Amino acid sequence: MQWFDHQSKTTQMTRKQEGTQAPRDEGPQRPGWEQLRAQYHQAVGSGLLKIMSKIGISTLQSYHGAQIFEIVGLSREVVDRCFRGTVSRIEGLSFDDIAREVLARHRQAWPERSRPDAELLEDAGVWQWKRRGEAHLLNPRSVHLLQKAVRQGRFDYFRQYADLVNDQQRQAMTLRGLLAFRKGRPVPLEEVEPASAIVRRFATGAMSFGSISHEAHSTLAIAMNRLGAKSNSGEGGEDEIRFTRRPDGDWERSAIKQVASGRFGVTSHYLANADEIQIKMAQGAKPGEGGQLPGHKVDAWIARVRHSTPGVGLISPPPHHDIYSIEDLAQLIFDLKNANPQARINVKLVSKAGVGIIASGVAKAKADAILISGHDGGTGASPLSSIRHAGLPWELGLAETHQTLVRNRLRGRVVLQTDGKILTGRDLAIATMLGAEEWGIATGALVAEGCIMMRKCHL
Structure with a gap:
């Protein structure tokens, strides 16, 4: 009887345990309406403060309705x-x-x-390529084809790459992707410049030492010097050891030296070792903002080249603190021409409404070249909000600048350049028809030398 009673109690306990369910883990509770509204207000407020501080607006009244x-x-x-x-x-x-x-x-x-x-x-793939996300010109397939074409010297692979980038009929990703060529009479080949002359019109985009590594930076310089084209130092200065040719004849010196608002690395020796000096008034990837290099990237080498302190973030101010008028810009152009009389002076502007009038003033200030930079460029070292929501296509700014200079009879005074995700010959042709005589290529050059577009440079 004791055994039966024990079994009966055990069975009852087992059934009770089976019938009793453990409390369900419902996970984190959904926030209430008040919490959601507070979070939204905080996000909008923080975003507005960030944008206002970047642009230099100190009061909400100045921002409201400023357009x-x-x-x-x-x-x-x-x-x-x-x-x-x-x-x-x-x-x-x-x-x-x-x-x-x-x-x-x-x-x-x-x-x-x-x-x-x-x-x-789902991740929409706005910044990084995702299989089911937003389309990108540089995706795993196009990157693979370009690098394979470069490494093996195969034009057929480059043709596949160009066709992939140029095919934007079903999914347009650029303004130029909406344009189509009209058939016309071909120019006689005798009237076309030889390849050795055309290649001199190319330059790399301004990518600073620090935003990209020394190896990537110097490789671009060597390649462009071999071709007879020009590489751009960016605003991070350049190590003096690169000013002298190597024993094998290669040259790591960048032909274009940039002078930006932070004046990082700018010395008389730096300016004297240039074929062209570029004044960066703004950056196409993030107009209204200066260059930004996080402190953890500023090691002893980069700090020495930039004449700064290791571990301290380097942020160039949005404006040049010595340029508040076209007369101030003319003074800087004059000073740089005296620092290096042999160098061509280039002024970098960005695509925006009214850039044609600005370019006219730059031409009258005795600049030798004007660069119109588009929003698609940049190494990725910028903040994500700047990469996504700042800048305009170079097609708009270039066309306006060319037409305005022609109307004011200033076009013959300056050379007109453009850059911003120029990847194929079709892009070059459209840029040329819109008024460009020279072209800058940055992202395409990085991919050609091995970049796989991880888009992690901002980290």
């Missing part, structure tokens, strides 16, 4: 209703189109059917 932005890709109806008076040269989305995009994002955040991963939104 410091330009609109690309909204229909005239939307602009007139919501952003009256703001510059908008390229139309696009209507209210219905915007509503469809908002609803599509809403469905992703709150799907009708629950999924195991419903708490996580």
